Amino acid sequence: MKKDAVLRVENLKKYFPVRKSLFEFMSSKKEEYVRAVDDVSFSVQEGEVLGFVGESGCGKTTMGRTILRLIEPTSGRVYYEGIEVTSLDRKRVKSLRRKMQMIFQDPHGSLNPRRTVADILSQTVKIHGLANGKTEEDELIKNTLEEVELKPTEEFWDRYPILLSGGQRQRVGIGRVLILQPKLVVADEPISMLDVSVRIGILELLLRLRDKFGISFIYITHDLSTARYVCDRIAIMYLGKIIEIAPTEDIINKPLHPYTQALVSAVPVPDPTVKMHELPIKGYVPLIPAEVFSSCRFYPRCLHTRKKCREEEPPLIEVGHDHYVACIKAK
Template sequence: MNQNLIEVKNLKKYFPLKRTITEFLTRKEQKFVKAVDDISFTIKKGETLGLVGESGSGKTTTGRMVLRLLEPTSGTIKINDIDITSLTSEELRKFRKKIQIIFQDPMAALNPYMKIGEAIRHALKIHKIGENYTEQKQIVYDIMERVNLKPAEQYYNRYPRDLSGGQRQRVVIARALVLKPEFIVADEAIAMLDVSVRSQLLKLMIDLKEEFNLTYLFITHDLATTKYICDRIAVMYLGKIVEIGTFEDIYRNPAHPYTKALISAVPEPDPKLKKQKIIPQGEVPNAVNPPKGCRFHPRCPYAMDICKIEEPQTIKLDEQHEVNCHLFNKK
């Protein structure tokens, strides 16, 4: 786990807002939703990086850009030292065998009119893996068995509507793994499941990571989930990464006020232990016109005058723990 598999630098994604005819004719300045605004991070080979934050923080947009399912406005994305932002469509198509995604909603991700076995085999057909139909079908059987869709022969010809939510998510996981990728983006992969099924799927993802030597970007709004699967955690707020560190750093020694608020919201299993909840004031600002300076300052209980003017720079607290906050500026 010493070699970086993923290197993201100065990544941005601005979505243009539609202008009215009047705005267009009067040449009113184009406005953008700054979904992701200049973030950088790395993921080591064999590591799981958790990306957490509230809805609208830019997590899913980041995950899709890392796979180039969305084109970045600017920035670079290197996977195994290959800058995928410079690849042509054909080069990217061939490269996709190495990078896959597990979507949040399996019903939206699967074709309701395609049998699940064929949905998994479809990736093999695209990339011409397997000598013939029989060999491809056996590969599909093997991966279905591995994700506990047993016996595979009984599931192969079923449709998504015939399965439970947990089984459908196993199909999506199998489809991502059938090409034997190196890197997987898990976008809220267990968010829509019951609690009991979540624990089973988490254990499955951990086992698969070890078996297939996978690297994960694990996107979630539930910070409590990250303790079971993530090696490091990056906290996003309004398009910015405000803190990044190991699991121990984030849980035992959170630095950014926003991270502390997220930690305080994690339920405590022991009813005798009382935790002080930190609830940020107000609502999340509009990503079209984000606050100047630190984006969290309108909701931060520790906000200073400098927070309203100057954007905080990245400050290293130790070897792997970084925070973007003026409270730690020693100037």
């Protein structure tokens, strides 16, 4: 692991217990867990955008929240600039939250409908004590609104979220994060609920903030084509584990893990002359993935299995420059 990483995650795990029925409880059935995040390690450099891509239920959102300690991890360590986040008490976590923030998926649900845009931002300013007095606060809010391109600021100042479009709401959400001058932002599907015509605008904004303030992003999405547009590196998750992580164009153009290959070829292309081919995958994602894996977790769906795949879980190994894969075939 490199030294200057803003964030370092080591062997992070989050298990959720599966609820048992009374009968199962009485018969003392063994405790079962959904392994939402199962031994994940990675690091994020300053100003880097690291994408986490996977299907729903692969644990990418849980992972993002666990890093910020919005959910307590089962085990593992998270370091922010060398400080171990996972062992901090609540007070210290709060002061650290200034530096580690989150942008949520649903811009309609994450803003208080009874507060105006300025109120929403001023609440953040007050909670974290960012300003001395009203003038300084207003100045700060005004600058932030300009930064997220809600201009002219007077026009948006007293508006309620209901009078904003989806894209504008998401900009308020980004402003609320930006006003704290964070170093690391977890963006959880920030554009999936927005219209196509405004999506790119939000992505451009994120990239501009990265360039201007050196903010690092963890960009969580199910959409490889937009991830390609913003991410420096992409990690592919399957059932709680990173199965491949590499620079973006390597993931898109030479995916090595069979799951990544299936995922890449499943992405629809906006070109009617491209024909759909058969997907190199079989079966479905299990409904409740409570199984303990002694084999490769992709084994049941893989088309290239060998005997060894059934016997042990392959580790994530480096196969090329900065390209890591968890598959025995990729050596």
